[in-house]
Amino acid sequence: MKSLLLDSPLKIFLLDAIGAIITALILGIVFTTFQEYIGMPREILISLSLIAVVFCIYSFSCFFMLKRNWKPFLKAIAIANLLYCVATTVLIIALSHQLTIVGLLYFMGEIIVIGFLVYFEFLVLNRIKNS
Template identity: 55%
Template sequence: MMDRILKNPTKVFLIDAVGAFLTAITLGIVFTSVQEFIGMPKELLISLAIVASLFFIYSASCFFKPQKNWRTFLGVIATANLMYCLLTSFLIITYFDQLTIVGILYFVGEITLIVLLVYFEVFIIRKEDQHKKSQLENN
């Protein structure tokens, strides 16, 4: 899978879009209907779902309409993903007493997956930068 993505790095936007879509559905539909099993206030679940929906739109747009400077766009979503993780971490700390073990496990798991995705996104950007640098040196 890694080789396929490195051959067509804009595919990482698809991975990001699918993850954001699943997060938006999970937070905005599933968890709001069973909020008492999660513990996070419903308004915050909806707000996080809206953010995830915006990330979905952005990443899906970048995947279906790739740009020449895709590295910049990937850097933007990687930064946004990290900011989402910081926000979610802040909410975990703020609402820790209200969160259930299921809620804590979900949000910590989500942060872990997103951080891994960001690491992968940065890896792809750096790999492409190295490739472009070696092309310039060879010419």
């Protein structure tokens, strides 16, 4: 997967968009329906879901519309993803008393997955910068 993303850097936008729509659906539909099993307040789940929708639209737009000069757009989504992870971490800490084990495991897993994506996004940016 690493070489695929490095050889076709625009595909990272597609990967980002697919991940964002999955996150939006899980948070906005599944977790709001079963909020008591997660522990994260419904309003926060909806807010995080809406952020994921914006990231999805942005990344799909970049994937389909950009042909060149995509580096600043990739840097923007990498930073946005990183900030999303920071915000999620802050929420986990602030709301740890009400999160269930399922909620805690999900959000920690989400941070790990997005963290790997951010790593690949910066890897692509650095590879292009250094070549």
